[in-house]
Amino acid sequence: MSEAPFDTTDDAAASRARQAANPDPAVGGVAVDRLRSIIDRVERLEEERKALASDIKDIFSEAKSAGFDVAVLKQILRLRKKEPAEIEEQETLLDIYRRALGM
Amino acid sequence: MSEAPFDTTDDAAASRARQAANPDPAVGGVAVDRLRSIIDRVERLEEERKALASDIKDIFSEAKSAGFDVAVLKQILRLRKKEPAEIEEQETLLDIYRRALGM
Amino acid sequence: MSEAPFDTTDDAAASRARQAANPDPAVGGVAVDRLRSIIDRVERLEEERKALASDIKDIFSEAKSAGFDVAVLKQILRLRKKEPAEIEEQETLLDIYRRALGM
Amino acid sequence: MSEAPFDTTDDAAASRARQAANPDPAVGGVAVDRLRSIIDRVERLEEERKALASDIKDIFSEAKSAGFDVAVLKQILRLRKKEPAEIEEQETLLDIYRRALGM
DNA sequence: CAAGAATTATGAACCC
DNA sequence: GGGTTCATAATTCTTG
Numbered sequence: 001m002s003e004a005p006f007d008t009t010d011d012a013a014a015s016r017a018r019q020a021a022n023p024d025p026a027v028g029g030v031a032v033d034r035l036r037s038i039i040d041r042v043e044r045l046e047e048e049r050k051a052l053a054s055d056i057k058d059i060f061s062e063a064k065s066a067g068f069d070v071a072v073l074k075q076i077l078r079l080r081k082k083e084p085a086e087i088e089e090q091e092t093l094l095d096i097y098r099r100a101l102g103m
Numbered sequence: 104m105s106e107a108p109f110d111t112t113d114d115a116a117a118s119r120a121r122q123a124a125n126p127d128p129a130v131g132g133v134a135v136d137r138l139r140s141i142i143d144r145v146e147r148l149e150e151e152r153k154a155l156a157s158d159i160k161d162i163f164s165e166a167k168s169a170g171f172d173v174a175v176l177k178q179i180l181r182l183r184k185k186e187p188a189e190i191e192e193q194e195t196l197l198d199i200y201r202r203a204l205g206m
Numbered sequence: 207m208s209e210a211p212f213d214t215t216d217d218a219a220a221s222r223a224r225q226a227a228n229p230d231p232a233v234g235g236v237a238v239d240r241l242r243s244i245i246d247r248v249e250r251l252e253e254e255r256k257a258l259a260s261d262i263k264d265i266f267s268e269a270k271s272a273g274f275d276v277a278v279l280k281q282i283l284r285l286r287k288k289e290p291a292e293i294e295e296q297e298t299l300l301d302i303y304r305r306a307l308g309m
Numbered sequence: 310m311s312e313a314p315f316d317t318t319d320d321a322a323a324s325r326a327r328q329a330a331n332p333d334p335a336v337g338g339v340a341v342d343r344l345r346s347i348i349d350r351v352e353r354l355e356e357e358r359k360a361l362a363s364d365i366k367d368i369f370s371e372a373k374s375a376g377f378d379v380a381v382l383k384q385i386l387r388l389r390k391k392e393p394a395e396i397e398e399q400e401t402l403l404d405i406y407r408r409a410l411g412m
Numbered sequence: 413c414a415a416g417a418a419t420t421a422t423g424a425a426c427c428c
Numbered sequence: 429g430g431g432t433t434c435a436t437a438a439t440t441c442t443t444g
Contacts, residue, residue, distance in 0.1 A: 027409040031169070035409050038166045042180060045159050052152045053419095056145055057441090063141045066134070074418090076303055077145060097282055100336040100344055130306040138306050175402045177422090179410070196381045199234040203241050204385065237375070244372045248386060251365050258358045262351055263425085269347045272340070276426090280434090283351060362436095383438085 026032060060070050127134045163173050182190060230237040266276050333340040369379050388396060 027405075030405055030409045032409045034169060035171065035406060038162060038171065038176065039179060039183070039410065041162055042159055042176075043183070045155050045162075046180075049152055049155045049159075052148050052155070056148050056152075059141060059144055059148075066137060068138065068141065072300055072303055073141065073145075075300055076142060076307070076309075077149075079304075080142075080146070080309070094278055094281055096337045096339055097278055097344065098285075100339045100341045101282070101348065103282075103285070131302045133302060133306045135306045138303065142307065172399075172402050174422095175399060175406055178399075178403055179406050179412075182407075182412070193378075193381060193384075196378050197384055199236055200241060200381055200385050201388075203233040203236045203238045204245065206385075206388070240375060241377065244368060244377065244382065245385060245389075247368055248365055248382075249389070251361050251368075252386075255358055255361045255365075258354050258361070259424095262354050262358075265347055265350055265354075272343060274344065274347065279347065279351075282348060283355075286348075286352070380438090 060073065063073060064070050127136045129135065163176065166176060167173050185193075230239055232238065266279065269279060270276050333342055335341060369382065372382060373379050391399075
């Protein structure tokens, strides 16, 4: 089952200082500082993620203005991602099956 | 309104005029450098996005080890994104429906 | 999992009384019968969906026992789904862009 | 053994005749009839699944027109899938976390 | 602003 | 049974 959420990693020095006085300020059995830290960090990272998404959107917008077809640009990007992955595929078996099916 | 990088209209003349002064070499009517720049920038940003997603995953992993319920943490994050009024609204409706269904 | 198809509380009597005069008895402003019908129908359909998923799983299980590689079978199915869709793709523009990028 | 282009039409009689002489004609070591049967059956079931999904979509559409909040309807359906104990558990934890965060 | 497509997140299935 | 990959569900964004 679940363990008590004690700090096991090296958080900030301030956190250790707090812990000297209070090992783990708990509310309802929950390590509040730890919880707050988790939520804060995730929210921070998600914000950065969102900002990057916005940047990407801007580039596509600019591309569209420049006369490019955004859908095709996205296809290009997909292609460039997929191709290395496809190298490792079990193409041999796939071919055998396709032949068997007359595909 | 976007135009294909193919100049099939009167803009063709303007395009040729631009090209005379514009060092961006064109292949098949496409501004190659511009295209390459778009693709490169998007790929760079997507890489950063992926890295952030990985960081977030790590935090949840750490949270789980510390005894937190990750599903509930995600619920918390979802709640914090919504307006308090929105939360109230949805919860009220949910209650009404539940009551109507005898749940 | 037991469910009470009918009101088991005192509301039942009031509900029946309302029904005599009102074609769609409302609780908290909600058309109860309509709501119940929606939920029931969706749940019924989802059950059928689940049963079909189970049937599919059984076939794959049988196929595996017969010596087929299930992952490759799934690839085959994906291929057969995708190919018709790819016909309509803007392959011309894609080719142009790819050429411009030296892909 | 050369590759046999299989009939895609209804040729059950011929198929049975072949099987009398050969329990399962193989191409490249693969039991062709068996393979074809697997693929066909899965595709048939997936088609039915798709039809059901479409029916469900229609119901939600109808519900929306009738003034219901579709997002909340889906919440209701999700709730009804979970064990009551599970619901209670999650809601309790959610409350604890919210309180710990002062939400 | 609603409908539809594309992206993202959740949940299920599979393998180790 | 725990982690990883894949399919489905939900959200977001774009377009008519």
